[in-house]
Amino acid sequence: MWKIAIIDDDRQVLKGMKQVIPWEDIHAEWVGDSLNGARGLELIREKKPDIVITDIYMPVMNGLTMIEALHEENFPGKIVIHSGYSDFEVARKALRLNVEDYLSKPVSRHTLREVLGRAIAALENEQHARLEQDKLRNKLMAYEPFVRKERLKSLVTGTTDGLQEERSWLRGEAGRYMVLGIELLRTARLCDVNGSDRLLFRFAVNNILDEIVHGEGIGFDYIELHGYHAALLLHFDRTASYESVIGRIRSMAQRIIDCVQHYLNITIRIGIGGLKGSERELSDSMEEAFQFLSLEVPVLHPSGVFEYADAGRLSMNEAHSAGRPMKFYQHLVGDIKETQGKNAAKIIGSYISALKGHQEAGVLQFSLLGTQFWAILSYALNDEEIHLEELFQGNQLELELGKLYTIDQYEQWLNEIVGRICHRQEWHENFKHRLTIDFIKQYIHEHFDREITIAELAQKVFISRNYLCQIFKNGTGETINNYIISVKMEKAKGLLLERKHKIFEVAESVGYKNIPYFSTTFKKYFGVTPAEFIS
Structure with a gap:
């Protein structure tokens, strides 16, 4: 219902206006009236009507002064002046204040209905525009993490389009940055698993990185690259120097390698790039971090940590x-x-x-x-x-x-x-659907903290549910529902290992409102209940 307030110093006019307005026909309701502009202003602030019908010449505060005050407060509703005087100067001021219409007393029922109809139509159009803007804003907010990841990936790999960015995709104020290059070694542990399991391994590595780097209090972004490579972009303040941070980073890199080996039985090696002072130099740091790939010797250091500063002492x-x-x-x-x-x-x-x-x-x-x-x-x-x-x-x-x-x-x-x-003809189908499958996997990893349905996923990629299930199963060897469960369970496992959360908190964190069902699913996946897992 649209809300209408009437301001006029003539009680008969107030009574007559309330009688002639076709409230039901225009889906409107009366929310109050006042005999002067000062009380009218208080009424409008309290009731927040959509349409105000007001006289001009009133005691205490005239209509124009009241309208000017509303204009300064960015009143979103429509104002219709209803006056017994034809004053050019008043009309000119009314236009300046974006008044919806100017009616001369007395006004016919037909004219009043037309004016209110136009005002309501304008309100509906504005409301629709706001809804569309909100939808667009929500979409942009939802997609921004994906866009940011892709832009950061382009920055660190040096594959940007060369255009000057209107905004920085790095968090916080401009500072100094360093890239760590991470490679999962293709040992027997990784060679014998399918693509979905390999993605889960990378997801688990990401969890370990997240916990260790957060513990160091260093700002960072984790960037997935192709295959078994990833980049860890570290953020420092502008006063940082390579000499002041390298000891800490060297120790942190070693902890990451040891934890990944201990918890996942996966061997990784890490290269440390140079410290840079701008976004344009991020790709330089990444090339430096991955220079261990160009080395003629297969093993760089027993620790698995390679520093760019070592490059001059190695055969490259x-x-x-x-x-x-x-x-x-x-x-x-x-x-x-x-x-x-x-x-x-x-x-x-x-x-x-x-x-x-x-x-x-x-x-x-x-x-x-x-x-x-x-x-x-x-x-x-x-x-x-x-x-x-x-x-x-x-x-x-x-x-x-x-x-x-x-x-x-x-x-x-x-x-x-x-x-x-x-x-190769037999590989064409894999290429054809890979982008869809990659998007679905990424979406599941980004939204594991709530319930995800196949219908929702199908809508995201504009194909039918059955067809999506088919290409996902063909491309990954498992169903979408099983993949969703595996992502949620692996995340739940990581949270339980932190030993900082109660079981019901972990369940809610991975999108389960029914705690017994979460426990049943966890036991089915890992063979033990959450309580047994942490005992």
């Missing part, structure tokens, strides 16, 4: 490093996944040009570069259930790499490999 292919390999790998793998290699030749060409420009820095060893390229590509595409070893038989890969003597031959080989990957 400096020309390859100057070619920004992590940017190249991330850009190329993304193109293979998203467009089946439509831009691959251009990406490879840009990388080769960078290598040629720095070739004098060292002798390029194409067998080493090719082996590294093959390993990273295999890691990245393994999640798509695409096994690159199917492209070669026996020692065919080693034989091909052994025939590469020039940088042009290496470029040709890279293009041929990508061509073979993208034209």
Whole structure:
């Protein structure tokens, strides 16, 4: 119901207006009246009517003064002046104050209905516009975490579009930043699991990182890269120096490696990049952090921690490093996944040009570069259930790499490999649906703290529920519901291990309002109840 207030110093006018307004027809109700502008202003502030019908010449406070006060307070409703005087100056002021209409006394029932109808129509349009704005704002708020993650990923990999950002995607004020490069080693523990389980491993690693880095009181962002690589972006204040933080970061990196090995039985290694002073330099820090990938020796340090400062003391292919390999790998793998290699030749060409420009820095060893390229590509595409070893038989890969003597031959080989990957007919279906499956997985990981339905997920990707279930099962080997449960249970396990939360709090944190049902699901998944798990 629309609320209408009437302000007039003539009691007969007040009584007559209330009688002639077709309240039911226009879905409106009377919320009060007043005999002067001062009391009228109090009434409007208290009742917050949608429409105010007011006289101009009244005692204590005239109508225009009252309207001016409402205008200064950003009154959202509509004001209709109802006056017995035709005054040009008053009309001019009314227009300046955005009054909806100016009626001369006496006014007919028909005219009053028309004016109120227009006012209500304007209110409905404004209400609709606000609702649409709220929907858009809510959508933007919901998608902002995803957008932020993608923009941060572009910043650290150096794959931004080159346009000047209107806003910073880093939290807090401008300071100094450091990237830690994380690689999950492809041991037997990871080789024998499917893509869904590998994603859960990365999710579990993320939980350990989150707890350790939070404990250090360091601001950070965790950024998933392709395959078994991730970047940990650390935030420091502007007074920080490499010398003042490296000891602490070295110790923290070692703790992460030890905890991941202890709790997950997964081996990782971590590279520490340089400390940078702007967003534009983040990709430099990441390339430095991942320089251990370019090393000729397979083991850097017994601890598994590699510092960029050590690079000068180790045998490295400096020309390859100057070619920004992590940017190249991330850009190329993304193109293979998203467009089946439509831009691959251009990406490879840009990388080769960078290598040629720095070739004098060292002798390029194409067998080493090719082996590294093959390993990273295999890691990245393994999640798509695409096994690159199917492209070669026996020692065919080693034989091909052994025939590469020039940088042009290496470029040709890279293009041929990508061509073979993208034209394998049996892999096309995986590429076709991978983006949908990746989005669904990411959405589940972002919203594990509430109930998620298949209907909701299907609506997000604009396909039917049955078809979504089919492609998800074909692409991952498990049902969507089982995947949702696995994500919730792994998160619940992590929270229970912290021993800081009660069981019902953990249940609510992963979207279960029914505590007994949560306990039953937990026992079915892990073989023990939550109480037994923490006892």
